[in-house]
Amino acid sequence: MFPASAGTQDMRTVNRWGGVRGACTSVATVCLMLVAGVGAAAAQQAPPSGGRSADIGPQNTDDGADLAGLGLLPGRPTVRPPRTGTPPDLDGRLDDDVWRSAAMLTEFTQESPLEGARATEDTEVYIAYDDDNIYFGFYLHYSDPSIMRANRVDRDTAWQDDLITIYIDTFLDQQRSFEFDLNGYNVQGDGIVNAGRGGFGNNRIPPADRSWDVLFYSAAAIVDDGYIAEMAVPFKSIRYPSRERGAPHQWGFQIVREIKGKNEENAVWAPMSRDVAGFMRQMGVMEGMTDLSTSRNLEFLPTFTAIQFGSLDNSTGGYVNQDTDPEAGLNIKYGVTSNLTADFTLNPDFSQIESDRPQIEVNQRFPLFFSELRPFFVEGAEIFSLPGPVTFVHTRTIVDPVWGSKLTGKAGRFALGVLTANDEAPGNVDDVTDPRYGETAQNFIGRVKYDLYSESHLGAIFTDREFLDSSSMLGAVDGAFRLSRSMSTNFRLIGTRHRDLEGFEREGHVYDASIADNGRNLSWFAAAFEISPDFDTEVGFVRRVDQRRAVGNISYRWWPENWIINWGPRVSYARTYDFDDVLQDENAGLGVNVGFAKNIRFSSNFSRDMERFGGIDFFKTEYSIGGGVNTSRAFSINANYSQGDQIFFDFDNPFLGSGARARVSATVRPFARFSADVGISTSRLTDTRAGGGEVFNVEIYRTQSVLTFTDRLLMRNITEYNTFTDELDFNVLFTYRINAGTVFYFGYDDHYRQADQLEGDLDGDGIDEQLFFSDELRRTNRAIFTKLRYLFRY
Numbered sequence: 001m002f003p004a005s006a007g008t009q010d011m012r013t014v015n016r017w018g019g020v021r022g023a024c025t026s027v028a029t030v031c032l033m034l035v036a037g038v039g040a041a042a043a044q045q046a047p048p049s050g051g052r053s054a055d056i057g058p059q060n061t062d063d064g065a066d067l068a069g070l071g072l073l074p075g076r077p078t079v080r081p082p083r084t085g086t087p088p089d090l091d092g093r094l095d096d097d098v099w100r101s102a103a104m105l106t107e108f109t110q111e112s113p114l115e116g117a118r119a120t121e122d123t124e125v126y127i128a129y130d131d132d133n134i135y136f137g138f139y140l141h142y143s144d145p146s147i148m149r150a151n152r153v154d155r156d157t158a159w160q161d162d163l164i165t166i167y168i169d170t171f172l173d174q175q176r177s178f179e180f181d182l183n184g185y186n187v188q189g190d191g192i193v194n195a196g197r198g199g200f201g202n203n204r205i206p207p208a209d210r211s212w213d214v215l216f217y218s219a220a221a222i223v224d225d226g227y228i229a230e231m232a233v234p235f236k237s238i239r240y241p242s243r244e245r246g247a248p249h250q251w252g253f254q255i256v257r258e259i260k261g262k263n264e265e266n267a268v269w270a271p272m273s274r275d276v277a278g279f280m281r282q283m284g285v286m287e288g289m290t291d292l293s294t295s296r297n298l299e300f301l302p303t304f305t306a307i308q309f310g311s312l313d314n315s316t317g318g319y320v321n322q323d324t325d326p327e328a329g330l331n332i333k334y335g336v337t338s339n340l341t342a343d344f345t346l347n348p349d350f351s352q353i354e355s356d357r358p359q360i361e362v363n364q365r366f367p368l369f370f371s372e373l374r375p376f377f378v379e380g381a382e383i384f385s386l387p388g389p390v391t392f393v394h395t396r397t398i399v400d401p402v403w404g405s406k407l408t409g410k411a412g413r414f415a416l417g418v419l420t421a422n423d424e425a426p427g428n429v430d431d432v433t434d435p436r437y438g439e440t441a442q443n444f445i446g447r448v449k450y451d452l453y454s455e456s457h458l459g460a461i462f463t464d465r466e467f468l469d470s471s472s473m474l475g476a477v478d479g480a481f482r483l484s485r486s487m488s489t490n491f492r493l494i495g496t497r498h499r500d501l502e503g504f505e506r507e508g509h510v511y512d513a514s515i516a517d518n519g520r521n522l523s524w525f526a527a528a529f530e531i532s533p534d535f536d537t538e539v540g541f542v543r544r545v546d547q548r549r550a551v552g553n554i555s556y557r558w559w560p561e562n563w564i565i566n567w568g569p570r571v572s573y574a575r576t577y578d579f580d581d582v583l584q585d586e587n588a589g590l591g592v593n594v595g596f597a598k599n600i601r602f603s604s605n606f607s608r609d610m611e612r613f614g615g616i617d618f619f620k621t622e623y624s625i626g627g628g629v630n631t632s633r634a635f636s637i638n639a640n641y642s643q644g645d646q647i648f649f650d651f652d653n654p655f656l657g658s659g660a661r662a663r664v665s666a667t668v669r670p671f672a673r674f675s676a677d678v679g680i681s682t683s684r685l686t687d688t689r690a691g692g693g694e695v696f697n698v699e700i701y702r703t704q705s706v707l708t709f710t711d712r713l714l715m716r717n718i719t720e721y722n723t724f725t726d727e728l729d730f731n732v733l734f735t736y737r738i739n740a741g742t743v744f745y746f747g748y749d750d751h752y753r754q755a756d757q758l759e760g761d762l763d764g765d766g767i768d769e770q771l772f773f774s775d776e777l778r779r780t781n782r783a784i785f786t787k788l789r790y791l792f793r794y
Helices: 002-044 097-101
Strands: 103-105 109-112 123-129 133-141 164-169 176-182 188-194 217-223 226-234 250-259 265-268 284-287 298-312 319-321 325-337 340-346 403-411 414-423 441-453 456-467 470-482 487-499 505-518 522-531 547-556 564-577 583-596 600-613 616-629 635-648 655-671 674-686 694-708 713-722 727-737 743-754 777-789
Touching: 097 123, 133 164, 164 226, 176 226, 325 403, 547 583, 600 635, 616 655
Parallel strands: none
Antiparallel strands: 103 123, 109 265, 123 133, 133 226, 164 176, 164 250, 176 188, 217 226, 250 265, 250 284, 298 319, 298 325, 298 777, 325 340, 340 403, 403 414, 414 441, 441 456, 456 470, 470 487, 487 505, 505 522, 522 547, 547 564, 564 583, 583 600, 600 616, 616 635, 635 655, 655 674, 674 694, 694 713, 713 727, 727 743, 743 777
């Protein structure tokens, strides 16, 4: 009887997973068929030999066509790089023959602080290409070299330095562009810029998504009047439309030079205007390149990790060291076409080298959000992004995967992304009789976007998480539309169906729409959304449900452009109702922002709010001020402080007290090889009722310092202390980096807590009691780890 029962259980498991896998496979098959169909359609529409490919649809025009027909503003500059037969030797010197015949760009204007004015420093940029790479040479002159900001830091972390950055929109569709940058010490950075990402207010240049890391080659040297840099970007590192032999490419192209010491000056090659909200619409054009390599990118990235972990045993009060746990994994990346990439991973490395940023978790009504930091998930995550009042895709919900796969890229006007991964975490239970024991959850995310015109799209997304008989499915359609030079609108319609392990099913939805106008002086925003009470998704992050909210703000900005660069007021208002039409929140705010010369800023805000909690309407008033100073390469500081009424979120006895919050962060760079970020965050609540006193006082102290020994070897330390929980965390990490893919880590991580705060079940009665009776710090867990990744590219 026992074998028969076991066999029946196994068959039920097979049947369950057969259905789950069938559902996921069916959706994946549809997506892959869509990719194949779009590719076939593009191939069928291709013109005869010698004509131009139809991969970019209506933007596929003759070389002499008006650039406005490509979605760009009229009058954009163009550059035509020559082909070279002798690639440069990347050594930080512009003495190779290729630079003598390369296209040369020297006309740069300011995007900020003085829009349209001539750049204050001379810049020379040289461009050439061959079958495999596009080459850039840079000579960044300084009339006073002492103002140049350059530090020896890790890859993708030189954002406080003077950078030279190139942006390439290879599909010329104003939907996304690749970004590559360097500082004077040859610290590389790269990223993806998506349409609609940032770039509003007083800075039209949006930040890049730094999770994207690829191979490119560079060298730099600091000289008497600035620095010289050379860069080679392999075509197999980026995605671009295919072309018939001899047919020229047309790419959107922009160059930005940052001079932080001159009021954070941004000098650009293609002039930019604050009257236009979009960044990629204001790019210039790089054209004329032909017969680029059709070699498919193939990468193997084996990873080896070993961790020795120890922790406090709460049942004995003793400290237990576990055996070293070695792991090996493999990631394979293959360029299916020049614009589609497949990633496969087995026993993937999901280790998290960076620690979570500190957040004060005391007296929080809703859960806090922590960003994804694991490499496999963050790379290429932009395709799955769906902005809105809910984080619809949050891959930290996939806790313990064994395998994963992704397909991302573009086919014609379609941008596509498919991600699948399993998760062993739900089955990690101790009781072998528990039906969850040893089972795994299956996760699927599929995303498609259809590019309509400049910075506009229609899209859809589907997510699913299946575990035993439970499931959590989400389907959505969304759209973003550029209405004018400065106005845009978007919408999202989302539905969910959730079934728990007990078989209880519920359905929910999110409806969301917004419109914004971001001009030189006047900017405004209006949005409305609703999240139904039964909305739920196990692949995303939901902070709050049961709400209908309308919000709007309007601001005006003057540009004196002297000792005050810009300043202006801002007014906001919002109301939130639940689905029973009971007013839950009302928020009104008034603020002013001022940007001064010498990289100094100041802000002040006043708010009057009503928040309903526990059936009680609480009326709150709060004041806040903030600012920052970044006048020196060696030191910068930012601070903000707020004080006013604050609710104590106790369901049994909520009350309105007096609260104060503050945050101060400073960066110290005494010399180029060392930097330290020091931060203090505080939150304090006082009971102002008769006889009341201090309810809590939280202070978090955090330092993060980086010491660079060589161009490849650096050490990072993070130390953090929380006064409320009496916890001390210490982390040190050594990094030896060859390139974006090949890197070796060695780290030590230690955590302590005040002994009399620790509890455990010493007598086995199921009730925790105090373990220690001293106030000394006692270690709670410790880890020593190594990690090696080595990139093989063919």
